[in-house]
Amino acid sequence: MKAVKSCLVCLISYCHTHLEPHQRVSGLKRHQLVEPMDRLEDRMCKIHNYQILELFCQTEQAELPSGRFYFEVQVKDKTGWRLGVTRESVSRKDVITFTPENGFWTLNFSKHKLVFFGNLEVRLPVRAELQKVGVFVDYDAGLVSFYDVEARAHIYSATGCTF
Structure with missing residues (x-):
């Protein structure tokens, strides 16, 4: 088989x-x-x-020009958070707007609102309290996907990403 x-x-x-x-x-x-x-x-x-x-090495994998990776982040009991992926070349010292043009693909939770920051802000439904968020990146396909790990449910996917 x-x-x-x-x-x-x-x-x-x-x-x-x-x-x-x-x-x-x-x-x-x-x-x-x-x-x-x-x-x-x-x-x-x-x-x-x-x-x-x-499953590990998120930081090291961030420098890969191709391939796929997945990681999970514990967000349980957090009142606000932002997670996602960023281009290696972004400045980490300047004031930055979290947009794809600036090299960011992020999911933000604040004040009981869940938002994906893309070219436009995409407000997403919050079904239940998120406990763990999975992030899947496919460099070659230009894809970033976010998942509710506990519910085994898709939250949002961004396509056409250029890392």
Whole structure:
């Protein structure tokens, strides 16, 4: 059988049949699944205790000119936050407007309002209190997506991003 997903926690690739427990068992549902990949051991990060590169190393991956990565941020009990991705070349010393033209693709939560800062501000519905937000970036496709990790729900995606 051909692998359909790789688990970044178990460090194993699974076919449809053996993937089923990851979709049914609550403890396994939290495991990060990605498209199947060969040689998971080659993707281990020597800096971060040999953790898988797709799950850690957000700062190091920010410099990659291509590829994909995913990270999660705990936002539970926070009254305000902004998270997302930025172009490597942005100035970190000047006063900045968080827009794609300035190299920012961010999701902002403040005063019980959720807003994506793109070319226009996109106000998004807040279904429940967010606890953990997942951010997926595909450099080659120019895509940034945000997810409610606990609800396993898509929040917003920005396309046409130029990193």
